[in-house]
Amino acid sequence: MKKQLLAALTLAALAGTLAGTAFAQNVAIVNGKALSKERLEALAQQYTRAGRPVTQDMQGQLREELIAREVFAQAAVARGLDATDDYKNQLEWTKQSLLIRELFTDFQNKNPVTDAEVKAEYDKFAAANAGKEYRARHILVEKEAQAKDIIARLKKGAKFEDLAKKLSKDPGSGANGGDLDWANPNGYVKEFSDALVALGKGKITEAPVKSQFGFHVIRLDDIRDIQLPKLEEVKPQIAQQLQQQRIGKFQQELRDKAKVE
Structure with missing residues (x-):
């Protein structure tokens, strides 16, 4: 009798130990289904x-x-919602989307953009954008006669900024006295750019400059070397751009190799 009682107590203790071990490996048991620590860690990774x-x-x-x-x-399962066509279609779509995401993540991890590649791209950008930039003001009007009248008034001492605020039909710069801020002349239409570059600092165009927008009276306020951002300031953007180009090429290669009938 004592042996039987001892055996029963031993089994009970063992069962309790096993149950405790199972609970230690899980974060909860919901309606008999264990939720493991791994699932909790996976949820944490989704947050991250x-x-x-x-x-x-x-x-x-x-x-x-x-x-x-x-x-x-x-x-949801108890209501049979996992058996509907809509659920199955969405599940397949989600699985496919996850696989595609993992494919490109794996590609990025195995083909990282190097600092040397970023530096080379920055050097190309710097070489293509080197030169001078100009700070100018302009007054834009519809008719040549109006522009000639403005030039005459300026020669008599009228203030450029005041005339720009009053007469310019360019709403962006007009309100600021015709100020166009610092810019590369290549960013303007050719007629405007040519006239601007030909001006001396502090000078005003002697004749109206015609463009597709109307007639301009231009004053050149200053010239300086183009101020390029430092490599460290644009490094993340360059790296992202290069990575996107690399992924785009990878996508096209996969598409080209696929047999589509």
Whole structure:
């Protein structure tokens, strides 16, 4: 009798130990289904991927979310919603989207953009954009006669900024006294650019400059070397651009190799 009682107590203790071990490996058991620590870690990774790093004090919140998701999913299955065509179609679409995302993530990880590549791209950009930039003002009017009258008034001492505010039909610069800020002359239409570059600093065009927008009276205020951003300031943008180009090429290669009938 004592042996039987001892055996029963031993089995009970062993069962309790096993149950405790199972619970230690899980964060909860919902309607008999165990939610493992791995699932909690996977949920935390989803948060991190979405740009929301998980802190230690969020563990309780994550556990509650994991439990709630399981409760709701079980309720959906109980109603047979996992057997509907709509659910199956969405599931396949989601699986495919996840696979595609993993494909490109894997490609990026195995083909990172190097600092040397970023530097080479920056040097190309710097070489293509080197030169001078000009700070100018202009007054834009519809008719040549109006522009000639403005030039005459300026020669008599009228203030350029005041005439620009009053007469220019360019709403952007007119309100600022005709100020166009610093710019590469190549950014303007050819007629305007040619007239601007030909001016001396502080000078005003002697004759109206005709373009597709109307007639311009231009004053050149200053000239300086183009101010390019430093490499470190644009490094993330250049790296992203190069990575996008690389992924685009990878996508096209896969598409070209695919047999489509």
